[in-house]
Amino acid sequence: MIRRPALLVVDDEPRSVEVIARVLDEEFDVFTAHDADEARRILENEWIQVIFCDQRMPGTSGVVLLTEVRERWPDILRIIVTGYSEPEDMIGAINAAGIYQFIPKPWHPDQLLLAARNAAHLFALQREHERLSLEMKLSAATAEARLAAQRERVAQIFHFDTLIRAPGSPLSQTCARAAQVATFDVPVLIHGETGTGKELLARAIHYSSLRSDRPFFAVNCGAIPDDLLESELFGHKKGSFTGAHVTRIGLLDQADGGTILLDEIGDISPAFQVKLLRFLQEGEIRPVGSNESKRVNVRVLAATHRDLHGEVGRGRFREDLYYRLCAMVLTLPPLRARRSDIPVLAQSILDALSAQHGKRAKGFSAEALGCMTAYDWPGNVRELQNEVTRMLVLAERDVLGADLLSPHVLRVAAATTAKAEPEIIALPDSGPLKDRIERMEASILTETLVRCRWNKSRAAEELGLSRVGLRAKLDRYGIARGATFANSH
Template identity: 70%
Template sequence: MANRPAVLVVDDEPRSVEVIARVLDEEFDILTATAAEAALRLLESQWVQVVLADQRMPGMTGVELLAQVRERWPDVARILITGYTDPDDMIRAINEAGIYQFVAKPWHPDQLLLTVRNAARMFSLQREHDRLSIEMKLLGPTLETRLASRRDKIRKGFHFDTLIRATGSPLDETCRVAAQVATFDVPVLILGETGTGKELLARAIHYGSLRAERPFQAENCGAIPDELLESELFGHKRGAFTGAVANRVGLLEQADGGTVFLDEIGDISPAFQVKLLRFLQEGEIRPVGSNESRQVNVRVIAATHRDLAAEVAAGRFRQDLYYRLSAMVLDVPPLRRRPGDVRLLAEAVLAQLSATHGKAVKGLSEDALACLEAYDWPGNVRELQNELTRALVLADRDRLGPELLSPRVLAGAARREDPIRVAGTDSGPLRDRVERVEAAILLETLLRYRWNKSKAAKELGLSRVGLRAKLERYGLAPGSTTRSH
């Protein structure tokens, strides 16, 4: 596939290199090296956007390698795979090698893929920033008009109307209130399950506000320890701690005049809650290691998957901080409460994935869409994106059918749409409960095989006659997944 980002994987364990390459090679061109010296030679001759290095390697550690990469190829994104648990070690590594992000062992494939994907995106944005900076110097006022047009496109791209939903969706009310709130400079707390799109809503609020021309900065507060979070938000002075070899401007100062989005705010420690409360009360930040405070003017939008009111009642979250953050509270409904949105979301996500991966498809079949609409989506939009990515990768025709969906989704859809299902399988006589399970298994298998009875019977260990008898008994036929009960 042309124009894919190139990723260099460096690890002295060939098996580790192989596993990482397998996770990434659907989206990236992979280069590999089992020693730091070999990696540097590759970088001298190859165009690489991201370097992913293991910390523990003989001769030269991952941090030492990435420090050299930073010096010689500063715009290459650097990721370290490590077992670090000491925040001082992590901060030192960040300062010495300018590491974009850590991947902790043992890592999860989805986490690794998302980290590398974001790093490649950061590389592209940095190159675009550098290009625009050069153009600005050369073109002066001429470029300002072009940049203004670009800002308008960004604002439109994060408008409330771009939050995909069907007419009458439960998300309509959330967006209506959010649009009203956007123009008032008050803190907003967004509640919702993981993967529902809370950050997209926060960006829409920012770009619908009077601060739209100023920066939008986002931080996941649940992903890093207090020491790093304080440095990320408030910044630090050179020499403030071991490894702090240069001053760092925190996100709050970077966003001065704009908006800061604090995701997973419910996960911060009681100690950091005090520091954040002081900032919200005073509007001042004090970088780590500094004796001087600085005034910053930012709007704070926070989000969490937790019930913060319950956390306050349980004594795990400060009541005064809760009230500071929740001048307005918005609730993003989970996807299972928005079944009418699934079709539109699936079609839009598939179109975007098709363009991203350069694999043209016409869309999803009606049976596939019916299965998607019948599934509960506990992982919400993020799970839907992963499911459609999998289906697109496996597709061998231009319209995606239900056979490309994962067994988890098919089984979940079959359980919900089983024509004989009156209640769950956890109640009623044993025979009825067993029959409900059997019908769901039959439906899931037939969906995977596009109602090819010969293949389904073979997998289930049944004869065609036996399978046909069971289908008649349970009233199963093509289109069962679309029946309403």
Template identity: 65%
Template sequence: MARRPLPAVLVVDDEPRSVEAIERILEDEFQVFGVTSAEKALEVLENEWIQVIFCDQRMPGMSGVELLAQVRQRWPDVMRIIITGYTDVEDIIRSVNEAGIYQFIAKPWHPDELTMAARNGVRLYQLQRDHDRLSLEMKLLEHSVETKLSAKKAEVKRGYSFDTIVRTPTSPMNAVCALAEKVARFDIPALILGESGTGKELIARAIHYASRRSDRPFHAVNCGAIPDELLESELFGHRKGAFTGAHSSRVGLLEQADGGTILLDEIGDTTPAFQLKLLRFLQEGEIRPVGANETRQVDVRVIAATNRDLLREARSGQFREDLYFRLAVSPIRVPALVERRSDIEAIAFALLARAASRHGKPVEGFSREALEALARYRWPGNIRELENQVTRMLMLTEGPVLGADLIERHVLLAAEPDDERDDDIELHIGGGGDLKERVERMEARILRETLARHRWNKSRAAEELGLSRVGLRSKLDRYGILEPEGEVPIVLGEHEDEPPAERIN
């Protein structure tokens, strides 16, 4: 293993004996260069990596201060030490001002004093070099971090853009997104209406990232899940001791979102008292933390969302009418999934891609029969219910294709062809006709559901229904129920409308 080189020290004194004496003291720990003039010292500095210089103050020609002033200018990292037999105050001041002296050593010096000064000088030199290196690294790192952060912000902005919301060219969501994009350009409150699970928060995020506030925070809070007194603390913050359990002060979400956007989901579930406080904030732009005397000015865009008919409730006095009109400059209504039947296939593929990636279970796609069944169901739980169904199918499948047999029974029972589908079984039974016709409709429905669950294995379906194969075939012929042609899968990678899986809800 190569020996690490000793740190280099330069000794400058016009008396050769002094140079030799200092060399003998330092040579065990340092590589010592001894010279007797300032000119020779500059030559050494030109060719060697000197870390500490000991220089006599009074020398013929160029003085010690003049030499060290040049060293300071050309090699500023070198630790400069003066050895002097004089204590003239003016010389000391001049040395500090002109040469930036690190240390003075008075004659006669002690060997230990020289050794300690050299050690400290080398250590300080190394620390200074490390500081300079780390400062440069920090500048590069800062640039790298800023670049990465900018890239992340751009990626998030793209990820929540209106273009990534899953929909087809004929989808009713196209008009919704067009309106929301116009609202995003104006720095005004917004109100999003729609059933639970339709993607109201997704629209709110898209509005935020399409607005001038896109580089600032976005926060969402579910007003219906938090008691009124805690909701006020969550949004406006509180002071220590403001109420029982307030062991420390808390900054509210409105202050945290300063310059950005906050989504108040389920705004219709709030009390009139809270609605009044929110109205004041929208009018004045001020917040007062619970237990505080002073107010604070914050700049936050409020987007509210609800699954209720807020206009009807405002007119009936169940919701503050003035707050409604403050929020509802241009209400945005998100359609239920049943109104977006043309989107169901595309959404199902996106949900499947996300679930397969999350659970590490790759699949090829859906069978055509499964997609048709999913498209016919009404999805009262909207996209959340569809996501649960797709995840269940992925969990149960043992093959690469998700077939209709993996769909829950109540979905299959309700997923009748359009000309036979009713809202529920009671309506189906009472849809007109005599008893025989109604019973036949129900029987045909049960046959389809059972065959779908058994992948059209007629033997298993007949066994479950207590029929012979001949009896089952007779009923199928009677009701015109035909087996789908081939289980040709619709493959994930081949689906032309497949969207980014993260932007479903």
């Protein structure tokens, strides 16, 4: 049952109190008091919303009592009932007490009831306003807490420790240097082959910097023509060129206070190099089609697979722009230079893909890891990820074997093994045809055995040999399963 609004009537005349209570009783819960002390006791124990108080009372007048109520219970709507014929005589006192309404005597019952209804409605509106204000404050605090938690999660995802590597990896030295430079607000040039994780390192630098709570953007400069790249970075005004149907805010403006990664910076044209240099020197952007410049505070990280210093020497890259970009140069080693990382990386990739696709996979066989470690991975981590994806899709067991690897990976691994075998290592890369054919034959034998999971009958059938003939060739070349695909690097 919904409780009715509660009113308090204060008057030293019992008859007056009785009449007012009778008028209001049909719609309100009415409490009555005959002096200020009794009124205070009721206010301390009941949730009163509106007070009707007579002005002329012995001891404490109505205005004095309502002034006290204003200090202790400011939400209560206060109505003064008085016999003064001229309201102007009480205006100063009414304002001081913060009285909601003045009702002169003699009053009409409808006038009294209307005043009570309006006051109760206003009280309800005030409470609703307070509730909504509190909810908005709580929502804002909750949203800020969620945003802070999200920033923390993102910072953990893109931390230097999340660049997966084995103990003693060459990558650890690069990460340590990047961690040192992260808190210094200087431009950094990241050099590395495609697929080595340049953007991941850039994100780790940003989220370890003092700008970590501000935006991070990455743009591939080599994949965008000059005119579109200018619009992407600096923005444009509506109608500034064909197709500019709306005004666009550039990434440099959006990243104000944060960081931007200019990936493949070595591929931008000489004309755009001039525009970029102007921004780096002046810290100002001017959208395409605009006559007004705007200052922005953005930390610039650049990445490239090219030798920019060599490009400067060959006149293909501006020297002044190069030195604006490379206060610190970080180099990411390719996978072939950190082979010990390959098993750790492959397992991490497999775990992520297994969860993503809902297909169970424990790991790789020792033979598969040997093959993967022997391969150079010219496409680096990106190529490794594609290979692990392929193996997971084709796998019929929860341990992925070497037979699932692509033929070109197996061929390289077989050739590596052949180089490592004592009988074969003496065979030169050039020389008599017989020696070179023997080396190729050993490589083919090894690759076929791996694909057939070392089932010699299947391998012999595929190669058109008898099982005895296959065994003879294996003995001749010293090919055995236990020593296959050892890392010779």
